Amino acid sequence: MRTSEEKMLAVEAWRTSGLSQNEYCKTLGVKRTTFANWVSRNRRKQAVPNFVRVTIPPVAISTAVEVIYPNGVIIKASGNDLKMLSHLIKLY
Incomplete structure (x- = not known):
């Protein structure tokens, strides 16, 4: 596990690698769906606040x-x- x-570093390395997620997952030895979850979580952490x-x-x-x-x-x-x-208004 x-x-x-480590997951965040893997996602950053993938972004700079120029590889597709499928290609990068093969070199990393991780299922693409698992890696897609890492990318999604990483994206939410880096999101700009609303x-x-x-x-x-x-x-x-x-x-x-x-x-x-x-x-008058x-x-x-x-x-x-x-x-x-x-106070001035109430004087009248």
Whole structure:
């Protein structure tokens, strides 16, 4: 029985040999179906993951907020403090 490392090395050697799987299996003394399983497992181990981590740097937003009350009073504030905006809206 061969170790997983030996199987992986055999698959890599086959890929660089230029031989077909049938020809390589004859020189290795392994059934082609067995070797095909090794190739399949090796391919899965080398597969690229489906997800790639993406990080988005925080962006500083400097905006002006304007609250206009029905009675015509206008309050202007700079920044993006949602607590302050909420408080200003509740004042009315």
